Amino acid sequence: MSPTRAAGLVIFRHSNQLIQFLLLQTSYGEHHWTPPKGHVDPGESDWDTALRETQEEAGFTQKDLEIDKNIKKTLSYEVNGKPKDVIYWLAKLINPETPVKLSDEHQDFKWLPLQEAQELSGYDDMKIMLSEFFDVASKDI
Numbered sequence: 001m002s003p004t005r006a007a008g009l010v011i012f013r014h015s016n017q018l019i020q021f022l023l024l025q026t027s028y029g030e031h032h033w034t035p036p037k038g039h040v041d042p043g044e045s046d047w048d049t050a051l052r053e054t055q056e057e058a059g060f061t062q063k064d065l066e067i068d069k070n071i072k073k074t075l076s077y078e079v080n081g082k083p084k085d086v087i088y089w090l091a092k093l094i095n096p097e098t099p100v101k102l103s104d105e106h107q108d109f110k111w112l113p114l115q116e117a118q119e120l121s122g123y124d125d126m127k128i129m130l131s132e133f134f135d136v137a138s139k140d141i
Helices: 046-058 114-121 124-138
Strands: 004-015 018-026 037-039 065-079 082-093 106-112
Touching: 004 046, 004 065, 004 124, 018 046, 018 114, 018 124, 037 046, 046 082, 065 124, 082 124, 106 114, 114 124
Parallel strands: 004 082
Antiparallel strands: 004 018, 004 037, 018 106, 065 082
16 A cells, blocks of 8 residues: 655744744644645645745745755654555755744644654654754754
């Protein structure tokens, strides 16, 4: 069985010399916290999905973000017994004051430093990815 594909962006900002990651809380299911992401539509590329989902879920367009297409990571896991692959790219919010605009798919958002983002995400693979992306983002300060 081929995995379901999804894509998104791990968005960070620099605020008061601190790197903060954006996590969104779903308004359905277990109300888990994740970066903006969503399923790849038929005929759509992973990249286009990541940009579309970020705009739909957080209100950020590609113009709001600085993205290096080479800085990415794929997380593979199972959802209801079915395989799923989610590719994430790291994205810097250019203006840290740009407001988040949630869709109805999410009920809350938080900008969090690394350790708090890792704790809230709850999943080991997400914690590792956030740590790896933090190392890259730290070079940008």
